[in-house]
Amino acid sequence: MKSRYSLNLGKPFGIRISVHWTFSLLILWIVFITVRQGLGTGQVLMHILFVLVLFFCVVLHEFGHSLTAIKLGGKVKSITLLPIGGMAHISEMPENPKDEFLVSAAGPLVNVVIAGILWFYIAFFHGTAPEQMEFDTITLTNFPIILLAANLFIVAFNLIPAFPMDGGRLFRSALSMKMNKLKATRIAKDIGQVFAVIFIFAGLFLNPFLIIIGFFIFLGARGEYEMMVYRDILNNYTVNDIILTDYEKIDENETLEEAAGRLSHISSRGYVTTSNGEYAGILTKNAIIKGLNVFGKKGLIKDVMNENIEPVKPEMTLFDVYKKMQMNKYEMVPVKEDGHFKGVLDKENINEFFMIRQAMQ
Ligand SMILES: [Zn+2]
Incomplete structure (x- = not known):
């Protein structure tokens, strides 16, 4: 993702953060949906604010991966934000299974911590109990609880044991502690592709977005496996x-x-x-x-x-x-x-x- 199609936001910890141009489509889409629902300007802005705060949580998630990778001797070039989420370009990934496990776990763990902080805030400081809130639209009152739910969703989604999700990596690294990495990746790939097919089928009946995710997982699983086949051979030569x-x-x-x-x-x-x-x-x-x-x-x-x-x-x-x-x-x-x-x-x-x-x- 070169900067020609992205907007640079800065370089904290030496990691370039950029937003891909397609992100603006997401904002436009939110405006379109909310205006069509007949919501006023304040409401539309509230939805946009929510998405921005949510993506800030996504950036923190990617920082979880990135800073852990750096701590374990890896190198991280950049974090790019896409409408479907964040992507950390880890140019040198720690190779051993334990380190890979830690790097993969650190992202979702950040969202668990954010959800925990939000829960603490809602329970002790927010004033309005969740059962007294209305949820037909996003308001300042229900904002923290919807954000909490969204963070838990990010955790659940990322823990699906399929590449390119964190769950796929967690699963593979756990398997690699018991067998060689190529075999572990093949098992992770097969299971990921079973998930992909389930997503695609479910998408036909529930939500077409699931079909896109299904294809994304299917190709991600194959790509990761092909990479490991290359690794298995090319690692023996210089x-x-x-x-x-x-x-x-x-x-x-x-x-x-x-x-x-x-x-x-x-x-x-x-x-x-x-x-x-x-x-x-x-x-x-x-x-x-x-x-x-x-x-x-x-x-x-x-x-x-x-x-x-x-x-x-x-x-x-x-x-x-x-x-x-x-x-x-x-x-x-x-x-x-x-x-x-x-x-x-x-x-x-x-x-x-x-x-x-x-x-x-
Ligand atoms: Zn992640």
């Missing part, structure tokens, strides 16, 4: 095993026309760009095509190439590199050792390597 030392080079001051012209004659999926003969960046075929659209044939390579790709080390496992490339949508990464450029790694090469190893098993 960058050194498939580093490309025979790559295409092009000077950063050349034109896109030159880069595009040579493309048809080479098998490489991109170039290593150089400045005075030294490594300068990566130029993929996609970048050339985009560059031609923006700058035309006379555009310069240095305006289009990506010089900010974080290099990988030769001894890094292929799975770590693969994850990094997936997360950042890199097609090629430079390999450097002690600051010296050694070669490149191409995502297609990793995929091919994976498929060959898998076929050989």
Whole structure:
């Protein structure tokens, strides 16, 4: 989720928080629904306020995951808010089952704590007992109790034992303490997909939103399992095993026309760009095509190439590199050792390597 489609809200604890543009659709939808119900401006604003406070709870939930991950040695890049909830981009996740369990549990636990605080407030300070409240619309009086219920709903929903929910991870990490991670993930995937099918069927009769969630769970379960199959194989190899030392080079001051012209004659999926003969960046075929659209044939390579790709080390496992490339949508990464450029790694090469190893098993 790059910042082009998101609004940045700040960077507490070094974690960038952003709101995806689709979030505005959620607000519009709330306005549409409430106005159609004939509610006044004050009421409409109260609903919007509720959603904002609820999403603040979601941010705290993601911070629960993120800060626990950091505490256990992981790295967190950002938290993105989508209309369906929050997403923490944990770039380096603690690998052992116990740590994964703690990181997964910390999110829902935050909502349990919030619900507990709200309960305490309602029980001792609020003045109006829940049985005296009306619930046909959100008011300042029933606000805390509806927020409490919503937090409990977040807990219950997240504890469904299916990826990509926290429950899926909790379940998998609990299983991994007894068996290998691939097998644990396969069991978690199968159970998650059973849930997905139940959601989709229930959605046909109850609420179409459940169908969407069902598909979301189904794909999430499959994606997580595929990731583990990759891990199982690629964890046994390092960058050194498939580093490309025979790559295409092009000077950063050349034109896109030159880069595009040579493309048809080479098998490489991109170039290593150089400045005075030294490594300068990566130029993929996609970048050339985009560059031609923006700058035309006379555009310069240095305006289009990506010089900010974080290099990988030769001894890094292929799975770590693969994850990094997936997360950042890199097609090629430079390999450097002690600051010296050694070669490149191409995502297609990793995929091919994976498929060959898998076929050989
Ligand atoms: Zn969570």
